[in-house]
Amino acid sequence: MDSPTLSRLHIHHVRNLQQVDLEGLRRVNVFYGRNGSGKTSILEAIHLLGMARSFRGSIKSLISHGSTQTTVFGEILPGKLPLGIRRELTGEVKLKIGGEPVRTVAAMAEQLPLQVINxxxxxxxxxxxxxxxxxxxxxxxxxxxxxxxxxxxxxxxxxxxxxxxxxxxxxxxxxxxxxxxxxxxxxxxxxxxxxxxxxxxxxxxxxxxxxxxxxxxxxxxxxxxxxxxxxxxxxxxxxxxxxxxxxxxxxxxxxxxxxxxxxxxxxxxxxxxxxxxxxxxxxxxxxxxxxxxxxxGMCTYLVDDLPSELDEQHSTLICQQLADMKAQVFITCVHRRDLAGVWPEAEEEEFAMFHVEHGGVSTAESR
Ligand SMILES: Nc1ncnc2c1ncn2[C@@H]1O[C@H](COP(=O)(O)OP(=O)(O)OP(=O)(O)O)[C@@H](O)[C@H]1O
Ligand SMILES: [Mg+2]
Missing domain, CATH: 1.20.1050.90 (RecF/RecN/SMC, N-terminal domain)
Structure with a gap:
């Protein structure tokens, strides 16, 4: 089986991300930006899509203040199978695969196996x-x-x-x-x-x-x-x-x-x-x-704040392993060049860079 790969992502009302449309996702997706800009929230939105919950805090804390619901929609290659989730403040959850409602989170997890490193x-x-x-x-x-x-x-x-x-x-x-x-x-x-x-x-x-x-x-x-x-x-x-x-x-x-x-x-x-x-x-x-x-297929890795507790040599070895496994990776850092030293250089064309600023995301030139 080919590894499931997220190719597009639409996020509505996840923390400070009111509406974010991400296209052109690649194998390695780097989100850089200042503290509080919304980088971890992007990883949380992906986690919500695959697991119907956040990896930090309650679902209520994830829904943007002032909103009553959050929606995440993702397109998965091969086959462009769309996955969607809507969660209401009331606790109600709606899950869809290929436009059809599904009852269990297990069905979503099967389509998008995720691992978090934070x-x-x-x-x-x-x-x-x-x-x-x-x-x-x-x-x-x-x-x-x-x-x-x-x-x-x-x-x-x-x-x-x-x-x-x-x-x-x-x-x-x-x-x-x-x-x-x-x-x-x-x-x-x-x-x-x-x-x-x-x-x-x-x-x-x-x-x-x-x-x-x-x-x-x-x-x-x-x-x-x-x-x-x-x-x-x-x-x-x-x-x-x-x-x-x-x-x-x-x-x-x-x-x-x-x-x-x-x-x-x-x-x-x-x-x-x-x-x-x-x-x-x-x-x-x-x-x-x-x-x-x-x-x-390989699972998708959500890697937040990799350098915390790790020296550069060990961060590099982890990135090398992720690159060797050909995993799709969503990784955050503060400065656009932070990963330059730690991700294998040969992987350059596999990179997509995104700048996150005040809850908005723009595509940046590759490193
Ligand atoms: N429910 C919410 N509604 C609106 N904004 C929120 C909500 N929860 C958190 N925020 C804000 O969302 C912003 C993004 O948080 P996030 O943790 O994604 O930032 P970050 O870019 O990962 O920052 P850091 O570099 O410090 O880890 C923060 O400014 C935070 O205060
Ligand atoms: Mg963060």
Missing amino acids: ADSFDLLTGAPAARRQYLDWGVFHVEHRFFDQWQRFQRGIKQRNMLLRRGKLPAEELAVWTRDVASCGEAITSYRKAYFKLLEPRFLAIMEKLSPSLTGLELRFRQGWDKQISYELALENSEPSDREQGYTHVGPQRADIRVLIDGHVAADTLSRGQQKLVVCGLKLAQGQLLSEKGR
Whole structure:
């Protein structure tokens, strides 16, 4: 499959971008401009199109002050498939692919797989496990088409089971029905996660070798969310007394995590901020590479504020990797020449430069 590439973008009422029409997008799209001009907002608009949410703050904070709704429309090559999203302040969402309404964000994400690298990226390493599960599931979702259905069933099942557990008196047979259902889809999603993880780790290590050869001893470990020696059904059975007591399901894929270790120590507690960001970039780049190896095309990278926490040498190595992977990239910087030193020169014709000023965007001469 050819990689999905955004060729046009129309943005209405995203933060200070009242109306922005971007044409002539290329593989590498650079947005430069002063602080507060609207650069990150452009990346947010693309994120809204693919994920129906922002990567910073609530959706309400993203809708331009004074507006009741925001709209983003994008054309994707090959085939010029148009994607559209409208979000109202009331919370209502309308999604369209090829002019036809679609019900799930998953359908949009499938058309436009996105990865974000920004100043908050190290959160993936240092933050709560939910972010790492989301990271893992992004990858599994894009390479294993059976995953999403099982995942949805699991979410429904666990919700029902927890509802029953919270009720004082439990109809035993009713709980057993949900326990069996949760056990079966929990096992399924865990086996998809494990298979994906097995492919991910070597790619991550190979990319880290390029980004930071001195960071040796890195290791990823997958924690499935219950004792790996026993089946999920047995784990649920064992935890039933405490589940009943506390009113929720203690074990399962909803507790899964990825642990990143360096020389056997927890990476989040050991690495410097810059090293943490490099590891997160390695994780995100590995997902893109795996996606493309699986024939799903390369994902689009939204890269905001790359130099934060990184020295020039490491920024250059990340850009080199993005260029080698032939990923479509939307990248921000303050001055038009900021990327000159860090992006490979051979890529010049692949560049489109845009100047962002007070919420307006103009095409600039290539660097
Ligand atoms: N809901 C909103 N409605 C209107 N304007 C907003 C809204 N939210 C934020 N803004 C403004 O939008 C502008 C653009 O913000 P953005 O974060 O995109 O800037 P930026 O170009 O990325 O700046 P920096 O270089 O500092 O990262 C800012 O001036 C901000 O105050
Ligand atoms: Mg910004």
